[in-house]
Amino acid sequence: MLLPQSLETPEPPLNPLNQLSFEQNYRNICNLLLSLTHTRSLPKGLQLHAHIIKSGIQTIPLISHHLINFYSKTQLPLFSRQVFFEATHKSPTTWSSVISSFAQNEFPSLAIQFFRTMLVNNIRPDDHIYPSATKSCAILGRSDIGQSIHCLVLKTGYDRDVFVASSLVDMYGKCGKIKDARNLFDEMPQRNVVSWSGMIYGYAQLGEFEEALTLFKQALYERLDVNDFTFSSVVQVCANSTLLQLGKQIHGLCFKTNYDISSFVGSSLISLYSKCGVIGGSYRVFDEACVKNLGMWNAMLIACAQHSQTEKVFDLFKQMEGLGIKPNFITFLCVLYACSHAGLVEKGKHYFELMKEYGIEPGDQHYASLVDLFGRAGKLQEALSIIREMPIQPTESVWGAFLTGCRLHGNTELAAYAADRIFELGPVSSGLHVLLSNAYAAAGRYEDAAKARKMLRDRGIKKETGLSWVEEGNKVHTFAAGDRSNAKTKEIYRKLEELGDEMERAGYIADTSFVLREVNGEEKNQTIRYHSERLAVAFGLITFPSDRPIRVMKNLRICGDCHTAIKFMSKCTGRVIIVRDNNRFHHFEDGKCSCGDYW
Known part of the structure; x- marks a missing residue:
C-alpha cells in the first residue's frame, strides 16, 4: 500500500553537482x-x-x-x-x-x-x-x-x-641593455604601458634620470594610462636626484589617479621624502597606507636609520614582529645600519644573531655592516676577528668597512694591513682606491700610496669631485669647493665672511687637518672655509625664508671641520640646516647635530 505523497520518507539530498549533466x-x-x-x-x-x-x-x-x-x-x-x-x-x-x-x-x-x-x-x-x-x-x-x-x-x-615586443623592451631595460631596448621601443608601431614603463625603469636604473623624466612627460602628453610601476620608477628618479618639488607634483598625480595606495608607489614615496630630507613626509605616507607590504616597512626602516631616529627603527621592527610580518635580509641590513651609526654594539650583535632564528643566512653585506659597527666603535681587533671567522670570503665592502674604522680611529698599522688585503682582491672601486692611498700615506708607505693612485690613473678613473647642491623651486644650484660660478657668488662669499667672524666669537676654531694638500696655514684656512657644503648653506641663508629649513645634498662624506662649522652656523643664525652626505642625514639645530658627532 502506497503512502500518500506527503507522508513518504524523503530521500537524502544529493550533491548538487551530481544532479547536473x-x-x-x-x-x-x-x-x-x-x-x-x-x-x-x-x-x-x-x-x-x-x-x-x-x-x-x-x-x-x-x-x-x-x-x-x-x-x-x-x-x-x-x-x-x-x-x-x-x-x-x-x-x-x-x-x-x-x-x-x-x-x-x-x-x-x-x-x-x-x-x-x-x-x-x-x-x-x-x-x-x-x-x-x-x-x-x-x-x-x-x-x-x-x-x-x-x-x-x-x-x-x-x-x-x-x-611580446613590450615584454622584450622591459627585459632589455631591466638587464641594462638600454640601447637595445630603445631601438626596439622606437620601432614599435604601437606601445603600451609595459613598454613605456620598461624604458623609464631602464633609464632610471642606469642613472640617466633626465631621459627617464623626459619619457614620462612624453607618456603623459600621449595620454598613456601609466600604472603603479611607472609611477614608482619616476618617483625613484626624483628621490635619487633629490628633486623634492617635482616629486611632490608626481605624488599629487598619484593621489589623483588613486595609485598612491599601491605599496610599490608608497615605498618609492617614503624613499623620496627621506632622501630629500623631509622625514615627516615619509611618516605621513607610511601612516596613511591602508596596506603595508614588506617593501614599505623596509623603506621606512632605512629612512629612520639615515635620519638618526634609531629608537624608531627598533620600534618599527617590534611592530613588524607583532603583526607577524617576517623580516627579510634587507630588513636586517636596515637595523644593522641603524646600530652601526649609533654605536650600539650589543644591539647590533643581538639583531645579527636574530637573523638565524628567521632562517636568514648572513651575507657579505651583513658582515660588512657588523664589521662597520665594531670598527666605528673603535673595537678594531673584534672587527678583525669577525672577518677572519667569516664562513664566506671577505669582500671589498667588508674590508672597506674595516679600513674606514681604522682611519676613523687613527690606527695606521691595521689600516695598512687592511689595504694590503684589499689589493689582493684585484680591481676595486675608485672610492676605495682613495682610501687605500690615504691609509698607506698615513702609515708612511709612500711608494704604496703612489702605486694606489697610479692604478686609479691607469684605469682612467678620476677621484670623484666633492659637490653640494640645493634645490630652489624647479632649479638645482650645484657648488664645488671654491666655486664662483653662481649668480649670487658675491652675496654668498660676503655671507660666509660675516658668519666666519660671528662663529669665531662663538668659539669656532678651524681644524685644518682635513686639508690634505701641502699648503701654509693661512691657505689651509681659506681652503677649508669655502668647501662646497658651506657655499650651499650660505646660498640657502641668503635665498630662503627664515622659517624654511635649508636642505643641502652632498655626494661625499662631510668633513669633520665642516660638520663643526655648520653646527656653529645653525647656532649663530637660528636656522635648521639639514645636510645629506653619502652616509646619512645630519640635522643641525641650535649648535647640535642629530648624529651626536658619531658618523
Whole structure:
C-alpha cells in the first residue's frame, strides 16, 4: 500500500553537482575555480581539487589550465608543476600556464627550463608564453637568453605583437641593455604601458634620470594610462636626484589617479621624502597606507636609520614582529645600519644573531655592516676577528668597512694591513682606491700610496669631485669647493665672511687637518672655509625664508671641520640646516647635530 505523497520518507539530498549533466558539472567547476582563483581562497580550492580528482576530470586540458593558474595565484608554483606533470594531454595553454606560474612566482630558472622543453616537444610559443619567458630573463639578468628568445620571436612573426615586443623592451631595460631596448621601443608601431614603463625603469636604473623624466612627460602628453610601476620608477628618479618639488607634483598625480595606495608607489614615496630630507613626509605616507607590504616597512626602516631616529627603527621592527610580518635580509641590513651609526654594539650583535632564528643566512653585506659597527666603535681587533671567522670570503665592502674604522680611529698599522688585503682582491672601486692611498700615506708607505693612485690613473678613473647642491623651486644650484660660478657668488662669499667672524666669537676654531694638500696655514684656512657644503648653506641663508629649513645634498662624506662649522652656523643664525652626505642625514639645530658627532 502506497503512502500518500506527503507522508513518504524523503530521500537524502544529493550533491548538487551530481544532479547536473557532465557538461553543466564541468562548466560549474571551471567557473568555481576561476572564482576561487580571483579570491585566492586556498582551502576551498584544495577541496575542489580533491573533488575534481574523484570525478576523474582532472585530465581535461582546460581543468588543468585553471588548476595551474589557481596554484600560481596562491603562490604555490610547485603545485602548478605537479598538476602539469599529471596532465595526460598538454596543450599550448597548459604549457603557457605553468611557465607563467614559474615566472610570476620568482622561479625564473624553471620557467626557462620548461620553455626549452616545450620547444623540444615542438610546441610553438605564442603571445602568452613569450612574455613569461622574457620576464624570467629579466629576473635572472640574462640578456643573452633574452636575445635568443628575441630571435625566435622574429622567426615566428610575433615581433609586431604589442605584448611580446613590450615584454622584450622591459627585459632589455631591466638587464641594462638600454640601447637595445630603445631601438626596439622606437620601432614599435604601437606601445603600451609595459613598454613605456620598461624604458623609464631602464633609464632610471642606469642613472640617466633626465631621459627617464623626459619619457614620462612624453607618456603623459600621449595620454598613456601609466600604472603603479611607472609611477614608482619616476618617483625613484626624483628621490635619487633629490628633486623634492617635482616629486611632490608626481605624488599629487598619484593621489589623483588613486595609485598612491599601491605599496610599490608608497615605498618609492617614503624613499623620496627621506632622501630629500623631509622625514615627516615619509611618516605621513607610511601612516596613511591602508596596506603595508614588506617593501614599505623596509623603506621606512632605512629612512629612520639615515635620519638618526634609531629608537624608531627598533620600534618599527617590534611592530613588524607583532603583526607577524617576517623580516627579510634587507630588513636586517636596515637595523644593522641603524646600530652601526649609533654605536650600539650589543644591539647590533643581538639583531645579527636574530637573523638565524628567521632562517636568514648572513651575507657579505651583513658582515660588512657588523664589521662597520665594531670598527666605528673603535673595537678594531673584534672587527678583525669577525672577518677572519667569516664562513664566506671577505669582500671589498667588508674590508672597506674595516679600513674606514681604522682611519676613523687613527690606527695606521691595521689600516695598512687592511689595504694590503684589499689589493689582493684585484680591481676595486675608485672610492676605495682613495682610501687605500690615504691609509698607506698615513702609515708612511709612500711608494704604496703612489702605486694606489697610479692604478686609479691607469684605469682612467678620476677621484670623484666633492659637490653640494640645493634645490630652489624647479632649479638645482650645484657648488664645488671654491666655486664662483653662481649668480649670487658675491652675496654668498660676503655671507660666509660675516658668519666666519660671528662663529669665531662663538668659539669656532678651524681644524685644518682635513686639508690634505701641502699648503701654509693661512691657505689651509681659506681652503677649508669655502668647501662646497658651506657655499650651499650660505646660498640657502641668503635665498630662503627664515622659517624654511635649508636642505643641502652632498655626494661625499662631510668633513669633520665642516660638520663643526655648520653646527656653529645653525647656532649663530637660528636656522635648521639639514645636510645629506653619502652616509646619512645630519640635522643641525641650535649648535647640535642629530648624529651626536658619531658618523
